[in-house]
């Protein structure tokens with residue numbers, strides 16, 4: 072059972088076994104809360120709104136009621152979020168032993184976890200076997216043979232390649248079986264005696280077109296038909312990630328759901344459908360506040376500001392997730408004259424630049440800036456380079472969205 076796993080002995084977020092307190096927002100808006108927390112402090116901090124996570128779950132159930140979301144914790148392995156989603160009834164997508172251990176440590180059943188990394192280390196497969204996590208993806212013959220030799224009872228899901236050209240972060244250069252290899256894989260699986268339950272895909276993270284889902288689902292349906300010829304009556308479809316974290320001008324979650332819904336009847340009614348949303352659940356749950364701790368005037372009449380979170384910490388999303396963070400000034404200042412400004416992070420490295428040549432009112436040392444939509448691929452990959460904390464202090468709130 073899940074209690075058999077002690078998560079503390081592994082490198083997991085330090086709050087994994089802790090309690091956290093959640094404040095009700097009452098009549099306060101996010102700026103009121105940020106101002107309260109910013110008083111008398113210098114270090115950067117996050118406000119995480121668990122109400123938004125819950126709201127996203129409700130919206131998912133409304134738009135895609137027959138698709139069970141398995142939160143991809145890669146995107147943000149925050150334990151409070153994992154526990155919130157687990158209590159709502161989601162499953163989880165894990166890519167490594169540590170992720171599996173963390174989710175199990177939160178009391179999640181092994182049957183609600185998919186080990187969705189198509190290339191897996193031996194020890195991680197052995198861990199999954201010991202924990203009773205059966206569902207796992209593969210996309211090539213060597214992986215199939217390896218998994219079978221270690222864990223013959225694994226329930227395999229064939230990850231197929233997708234057209235990821237509509238996505239900001241594509242995966243098809245690294246993962247996904249080409250359709251031309253599918254029959255060979257099914258035939259090998261059949262001769263080894265593997266259980267192949269179904270098909271998965273990932274259209275790429277931050278996908279901007281519902282067309283990508285339409286094409287991938289159509290390919291998945293073709294694999295289901297092919298599989299019958301190799302003795303497999305598949306019963307599992309995994310729609311992967313790619314779901315928007317924030318509704319944008321290009322695409323909304325509703326657009327994606329509307330494209331997917333009419334295609335689900337392509338699969339027989341006994342097929343269990345899941346998806347692996349990551350950013351969808353967390354992108355808008357985090358607001359990051361940073362303090363201006365130093366300032367320099369430039370010869371051109373602009374300013375360089377130094378703030379206490381940068382690209383080696385939460386703002387790694389600028390590099391890894393192609394995010395353009397937009398600062399807002401907590402004290403207002405909308406009517407003030409604007410100056411050409413650059414924001415640097417705290418490390419002694421010039422690449423540590425959060426925003427270059429933007430226009431802001433003149434800031435003072437001690438002013439606070441804040442950034443919304445900072446929940447996806449931020450803290451997940453933060454480091455403590457140069458001795459600065461990888462994850463700022465976190466306060467939890469629960470708004471009625």
Ligand code: PLP
Pocket residue numbers: 143145146164187188273275276277278311312313314347348349350351
């Ligand atoms: N599933 C897998 C296997 C992934 O690699 C990822 C990461 O992108 C996700 C799900 C989450 O997808 P997204 O970032 O689009 O939410």
